[in-house]
Amino acid sequence: MIHSARQARPTSTLRRTASATPSFNTTAADFSKQFNFQHLLNSPLPSPALPSIVPRHGKKPAPRPIRKACRILVRCSVYLFAFTLIYCFVTIVRYMLSSPTSLNLISLNLHEYNIAGLEAVLQDPSPVVLTHSYPEPKWTVAIPQSAKFPLKPSQYAQICAQSEDIVQQLHASTSHGHFRISPSSSERTATGFLDVQEAHDQGLLPSPTSEEGQLGAEPVGVQEAVRAHKNIQAQAYGRPMESDVCERSLIFTMETADAGLGKTLLGLWMAFGLAREEGRAFFIDDSNWAYGEYRTFFEPPPMPSCRPPPVTQRLPCPRQTRHLVISTTTYQWVFGDLIESLSHDRRLHNQINRQHRAFSLARVGHDALFRLADADAEYLSGRLSDLQTTLSQGGLSIGIHVRRGDRHPWERQYSDSYIPHSTYSSTAQALITDAMASVNNTGPIAATPKTHEPQAKILLASDDPETHLTPEFSSTTERAQSQILLASKATLDAALPDPGPQAPKPDQDPAFIKFVEPNVGWEGGFFASIFWGLGNAAEGRAAARGLREERPTHAPNEESLRLREYVGRAYLLDLKVLGSTSSVVCGVSSFGCRILGVMKGWDEIEKGGWNNVDGGYTGWVGLVEDD
Numbered sequence: 001m002i003h004s005a006r007q008a009r010p011t012s013t014l015r016r017t018a019s020a021t022p023s024f025n026t027t028a029a030d031f032s033k034q035f036n037f038q039h040l041l042n043s044p045l046p047s048p049a050l051p052s053i054v055p056r057h058g059k060k061p062a063p064r065p066i067r068k069a070c071r072i073l074v075r076c077s078v079y080l081f082a083f084t085l086i087y088c089f090v091t092i093v094r095y096m097l098s099s100p101t102s103l104n105l106i107s108l109n110l111h112e113y114n115i116a117g118l119e120a121v122l123q124d125p126s127p128v129v130l131t132h133s134y135p136e137p138k139w140t141v142a143i144p145q146s147a148k149f150p151l152k153p154s155q156y157a158q159i160c161a162q163s164e165d166i167v168q169q170l171h172a173s174t175s176h177g178h179f180r181i182s183p184s185s186s187e188r189t190a191t192g193f194l195d196v197q198e199a200h201d202q203g204l205l206p207s208p209t210s211e212e213g214q215l216g217a218e219p220v221g222v223q224e225a226v227r228a229h230k231n232i233q234a235q236a237y238g239r240p241m242e243s244d245v246c247e248r249s250l251i252f253t254m255e256t257a258d259a260g261l262g263k264t265l266l267g268l269w270m271a272f273g274l275a276r277e278e279g280r281a282f283f284i285d286d287s288n289w290a291y292g293e294y295r296t297f298f299e300p301p302p303m304p305s306c307r308p309p310p311v312t313q314r315l316p317c318p319r320q321t322r323h324l325v326i327s328t329t330t331y332q333w334v335f336g337d338l339i340e341s342l343s344h345d346r347r348l349h350n351q352i353n354r355q356h357r358a359f360s361l362a363r364v365g366h367d368a369l370f371r372l373a374d375a376d377a378e379y380l381s382g383r384l385s386d387l388q389t390t391l392s393q394g395g396l397s398i399g400i401h402v403r404r405g406d407r408h409p410w411e412r413q414y415s416d417s418y419i420p421h422s423t424y425s426s427t428a429q430a431l432i433t434d435a436m437a438s439v440n441n442t443g444p445i446a447a448t449p450k451t452h453e454p455q456a457k458i459l460l461a462s463d464d465p466e467t468h469l470t471p472e473f474s475s476t477t478e479r480a481q482s483q484i485l486l487a488s489k490a491t492l493d494a495a496l497p498d499p500g501p502q503a504p505k506p507d508q509d510p511a512f513i514k515f516v517e518p519n520v521g522w523e524g525g526f527f528a529s530i531f532w533g534l535g536n537a538a539e540g541r542a543a544a545r546g547l548r549e550e551r552p553t554h555a556p557n558e559e560s561l562r563l564r565e566y567v568g569r570a571y572l573l574d575l576k577v578l579g580s581t582s583s584v585v586c587g588v589s590s591f592g593c594r595i596l597g598v599m600k601g602w603d604e605i606e607k608g609g610w611n612n613v614d615g616g617y618t619g620w621v622g623l624v625e626d627d
Helices: 028-034 040-041 064-099 115-121 153-176 196-200 211-215 221-228 262-278 328-334 353-369 374-392 421-440 464-471 491-494 528-532 538-544 558-578 591-598 602-607
Strands: 106-108 126-130 138-142 248-254 280-284 323-325 396-402 456-462 583-586 608-614
Touching: 064 328, 106 558, 106 583, 126 153, 138 153, 138 196, 138 262, 153 328, 153 538, 262 328, 262 353, 262 591, 353 591, 374 558, 396 421, 396 558, 396 591, 421 456, 421 583, 456 464, 456 558, 528 538, 558 591, 583 591, 591 602, 591 608
Parallel strands: 106 126, 248 280, 248 323, 396 456, 396 583, 583 608
Antiparallel strands: 126 138
């Protein structure tokens, strides 16, 4: 039993009066005697009450952890409910924003629009949904007759992105009841697609009315050559435009926002291989190419026996369209299944087998298109003769391609810098050592006398002119070609001294001093801002800030084109020479290395004639996501 330390509470001395109702006739003295509070002041304080063993209200209180968990559960339920409401609201808004109206997609109904007035409705190239005369909706891409070919690369990408969204909406509408689309379609990207020619024939889209629109007179390949004497194909053949429109065609546009040449060149070869595989006539458009004209670098490609289609039928997607246009911005929709992903779980595995088809397409294009123009073909022939002499004497030639500039390796430890020069040189030396060891065995240089070591020649090509001066290469390598060289600032200053700030003349206002741009070299490698700034420093500064226009209003000046042509020709000559060596050492993260793999051939890659030093990916790869 628990006892209190205080004394028991005394009995109260207050007593009830005899009368239940006090008398109002009493005096103040009597009232003071009746209600005396002095005894309350002298009474002890009450003892504090201990916690009751019996639960209040007959309920056992919940333990403190359980009550805390209940509060957390209630809060989480409230948060979850609020998140669900917000998610539903955002989903509804996104669905409304992705509707055909917000995507600039137009649902055409022949009862609402007159065919003759559709040209006014279709202001810009856009996918459209045809909801009339079909039990299931059809879609196509409507390009106004007034549109100039080629469209901007960003427009082609936008059309393909919108087409992808509209196909997804048609599939999603199966459950919503808006349209009736068979969900068992195997080709989701071409579900419900109606070719433009069929839409014209059925009167669902306005047909070209002018002779130029019917013949496809906008510049492209053969068409431009006959009309403007600039065509890269028909000018060499002199064929007039008297043939019929091609049944199926593929047009590759050289225009791109990329300053580099490798991505365009690799895509061009794959596009040619795809056209050959699908039986399409192949055309090349170079009207807005940053490097100038195609014929400045290459021989004319094979001549089609038909005319290109009208402008309204040249579509970037879907790939099943009759007349396909390919740009560097539409690779993912045309070569989607051939584009490699460099996710972390694939970087350490060989993906050559997956890329075999992409390699085959590129190889077909290489064999048909990679022939240099006469300006460089003569020099190349003499340079390759020297290499052939070395090989005929039982020697060995090794090509090294070093990429610097704005292209970084995929290997994690060098992703913010570059692969060391020693990695390239040590790999090349290992190839020479293996070749020397094979002298005593039956091998590619077994005909060399055993008492002689094989003669080794190492050829180096790099976008950084100072690479040749490094200790790893200065004494052991020679330039791949010396026809066109990229100069460093020191070389330029020695040839053309920088005048520096000029003092004003006596009769000249000091505030008006002519500013002379300093010399800018290629030390450090190829950077896009330097390329765009060739002959136009203002455009280079805009490119460095990310403010360069996709298609500038003013065409490049003659000086810019001349310098860009030199850069492109030097790049192609380097590749041609390195691709003719016995073995190649390079980093696959650069497009030049991938092109060298195509030049060497699949069998040579498997035999070790192509060696990748970029540890971020093992083996050859073509196009890569976000490359």
